[in-house]
Amino acid sequence: MAREAFQTLTEPMYYILLALTGECCGVDIMNKVEELSHGRIRVGPGTLYAMLARFEQHDIIRLTAEDGRRKSYVITDTGIDMLTKEYARLKTMVEDGALYMKDFL
Template sequence: MAREQFQNLTEPMYYILIALLIERCGVDIMDAVSEISKGRIRVGPGTLYTLLGKFEKETIIRETEVKGRKRSYIITEKGKQILLDEYARLNTLIKDGSLYMEEKQ
């Protein structure tokens, strides 16, 4: 089921998983997403914690530490495979379109 649900990641999902290649808490994830995307993608707390809950339920990420209200997470091997699959899919889109798009420029 998880593979179907996360077969094509949204941009926030993709950048959150990239951010979680390193253990981070929620605020650090939001900052990392903005930094990695050069400010193009900003994830608010509502979106972030909704996605973290879904990812955790499907064992795409795991919680690593809880200090009061601060929770930290990291991507799992399953999550890394989903991220790599999405990276390959995006590269395929670029390759497939490159000949056609270069002609239009």
């Protein structure tokens, strides 16, 4: 199952999936990742297309349109489930740390 292959998501993976909650092509994904992360994460074409291929292979995203070299994708139900679980995991980590970090923030 895809969740085993992607036990936790890297930041670029997380933001790529967030970007694909709406249909996007590669260039749009790169721009959305940078926008969603407030410029912290920049995904280059090599990284992006390698991740898209892996995500598509594991039914996390699906190809929606192809016009020459331009391909568009969208997240699948499997991908939404994975993204939701990762969001919950990250939220739990922040909540767990809040008690201990309050004196440092």
